[in-house]
Amino acid sequence: MTEIKLHNVGITGMGMSFPDKILSNADLEKMVDTNDQWIVERTGIRERRIVEKGVGASVHGAEAARRAIAQAGLAPEDIDLIVVPTVTPDMMFPSTACIIQDLIGATNAWGYDLGAACSGYLFALESARCQVASGMAKNAVVIGTEVMSSIIDYEDRNTCILFGDGAGAAVIQPVADSAPGIIDSINYIDGSGVKHLHMKAGGSQMPASSETVANKLHYVYQEGGEVFKRAVRGMADVALQVVEKNGLKKSDVKLLVPHQANTRIIAAAQRRLELTDEQVVITIDRYGNTTSASIPTALQIAYEEGRVEKGDLVVLVSFGAGFTWGATLLRWGL
Ligand SMILES: CC(C)(COP(=O)(O)OP(=O)(O)OC[C@H]1O[C@@H](n2cnc3c(N)ncnc32)[C@H](O)[C@@H]1OP(=O)(O)O)[C@@H](O)C(=O)NCCC(=O)NCCS
Helix, strand or coil, rough: CCCCCCCEEEEEEEEECCCEEEEEHHHHHHHCCCCCHHHHHHHHHCEEEEECCHHHCHHHHHHHHHHHHHHCCCCCHCCCCEECCCCCCCCCCHHHHHHHHHHHCCCCCCCEEEHHHHHHHHHHHHHHHHHHHCCCCCEEEEEEEECHHHHHHCCCCCHHHHHHCEEEEEEEECCCCCCCCEEEEEEEEHHHHHHEEEECCCCCCCCCEEEEEEECCCCCEEEEHHHHHHHHHHHHHHHHHHHHCCCHHHHCCCEEEECCCCCHHHHHHHHCCCHHHHHHCCCCCEEEEEEHHHHHHHHHHHHCCCCCCCEEEEEEEEECCCCCEEEEEECCHH
């Protein structure tokens, strides 16, 4: 049997794109019975971005991908794999990967969408990394893009304060064995969590009908407290696990890039890894929870703010519907 030599894989380009329109806590105060103080204290969110009506997830996803591809010094034709983790695809089918491929002119790529909700980005990154590591793909782009505003009930104060729209993308490529790259990833699913966070209608089990629309079943359904408890435990556990599995210490970690669902969930992971505030990236105040876009955009923002340097050890960690959760360990290479 031929042995496959696995390549070291690194992030070589990043891009993000957010809509211009801001939905602030003050705006939400006019829409539901809530207030800025409650939202900030319970979630950490001050504002989020919202697309104009009719803008699908592919639009900002394509723009984020174009920017990531340019930063990697590639042309769209060089891309051979597109993976798009999204819970808000433009359409049920075809995949948003196909739509973005056409928009950006990545004519030599194959690709697919991947569903893991707020853990989508880490699951997609790992899926693409396996292909680049094995030589199946050379220049992959992983695009987290969401129009969460399309599945949010803006009359439900429990959920409408939480989510925002946006997109983040990374190009991954083989890099020299000695270069900084993605080291490892640990990912989990637990389907017993389905009942706590889902969208009831619009799938094959309950297709859209006038009744499902009247009963508001095409929106995010969430039992916030239960999700909160599981997220606190899941994110903190897996973040530490990926560090220890690789023979490293908490003190080796330079930066934690958590999924941005709630600053109180993030604080639990921060405490477990014994990190300072400076070592934890928070973008939820500006963008809310952008589901699959939250980790790549937070990572890029930290990079642009000069909070991570070449060779630094970074932990990406997520928790989401499913339940799904995971952590990726990497050395920063840009
Ligand atoms: C949603 C979430 C912010 C709610 O915070 P919480 O501290 O658990 O708040 P609770 O749901 O216990 O609600 C406390 C009270 O605030 C009220 N409340 C809920 N939303 C409110 C809002 N927007 N404004 C004001 N009050 C609100 C509730 O009705 C409740 O009132 P009651 O005690 O009179 O019934 C929190 O549970 C959470 O972040 N969950 C996880 C979210 C998540 O990670 N989701 C996606 C996975 S990635």
